[in-house]
Amino acid sequence: MVSLTSLLTYSRRLLPTLKTQNHAFYTKRSFFLPGPFKRVDGRFLGFGRQSSSTAAKAAEKGEDSFLKWFLLLIPATTFGLGTWQVKRRQWKLKLIDDLTRLTTAEPIPLPLDPYEVNNLEYRRVKVRGRYDHSQELYIMPRSPVDPEREAREAGRLSSSAETGANVITPFHCTDLGITILVNRGFVPRKKIRPETRMKGQVEDEVELVGVVRLTENRKPFVPNNDVERNRWHYRDLEAMAQVTGAVPIFIDADYGSTIPGGPIGGQTRVTLRNEHMQYIITWYGLCAATSYMWYAKFIKKI
Incomplete structure (x- = not known):
């Protein structure tokens, strides 16, 4: 009982102190976080909201x-x-x-030095000699060069041109004493075999004009050359020269070299x-x- 009386007496003394401290707390709170104030027109404006909006x-x-x-x-x-x-x-x-x-x-005589020939790509040269038809090589698949048709079909996924092969034949230059490689031109697929175009297999000495071409690197998605089956997909002069025994000099015969019944010359894509x-x-x-x-x-x- 004495303890309870003492507790009540202590509470009465403590209550005014708590009220004073509580009042001071709210005063401090209202100082740091002011509430809305009234403008001249009577509307209330919140300071905190204005700061957030800004x-x-x-x-x-x-x-x-x-x-x-x-x-x-x-x-x-x-x-x-x-x-x-x-x-x-x-x-x-x-x-x-x-x-x-x-x-x-105007065509110039073919130089004998292969290093000099390397600086003459797309240059017209003239040579005289004989073909060795027994060692023909075939670059396939190929379609005949037709700039007008290719311009019309630019961007298409398919082409209307006939496919076949370019016939590469060793050519012994009688005036130079070397054997080079000559792209005689295009033949359709049904005339790739030499026996199907015997009229075009000329044996006599001929003079022809051609365009110097250099070796090619294999492009992406182009198959490797199949030397054993004689199926070439790009111009690899070193490999072609090794197979035929010719020097690594290559020319595209022009259209004027075309022999009736033989490959169609002029297959240089310029x-x-x-x-x-x-x-x-x-x-x-x-x-x-x-x-x-x-x-x-x-x-x-x-």
């Missing part, structure tokens, strides 16, 4: 500014690609002109794909479209 607007403005300049990279990049294609087109046109000039120039104008139109068109979209979103609305 920060959100600032963040949003920063994001819009970043997005604005980031999206400007799209028209800038497409403009750069279009300009690069203009330069590529000029380079391609010059290359085509150079090849056309080389393949239409036409290069020139689609740069389409790329120029595409890139500059994208640049114009994206530039207008950027202007309409970020400039016009201002």
Whole structure:
């Protein structure tokens, strides 16, 4: 009982102290976190909400500014690609002109030095000698060179051209005393075997004009040459020379060397794909479209 009385007495003394401390706590709280205050027009304005709204607007403005300049990279990049294609087109046109000039120039005698020949690719040369038909090689599959048809069918997945092979025949140059390799031209698939075109197997000494070609590297997805079956898929001069005993010099006989009943000459592909104008139109068109979209979103609305 005495203890209970003492506890009640202590509580009465402690209560005013707690009220004083509690009042001080709320005073401090109201000082650091002020509530809404009244404006002149009578409306209440919350300080905390105003600060949050201002920060959100600032963040949003920063994001819009970043997005604005980031999206400007799209028209800038497409403009750069279009300009690069203009330069590529000029380079391609010059290359085509150079090849056309080389393949239409007056033929020169074939040099004896193979190293000198390596600097004459696509140059027209003239030789005189005899074919060795017993060691024919066949590069296949091939289709006859037709620049007009190839231009019409550019971009198609299939071609309407007849497939066959190019006949590569050792040619002994009587004036030079060496044997070279000559691409006599195209034959359809049904005339690949020599016995099917005996009229074209000339035995006499002939003079022909051809275009110097160098060795090729195997391109991706092109099969390896099958030496045992005599099926060649690309020009490997070292391997062809080793099989036939010729020196690694290769020329494409021109169309004038064609013998009735034999391979069709003139199978040098000098036409290069020139689609740069389409790329120029595409890139500059994208640049114009994206530039207008950027202007309409970020400039016009201002």
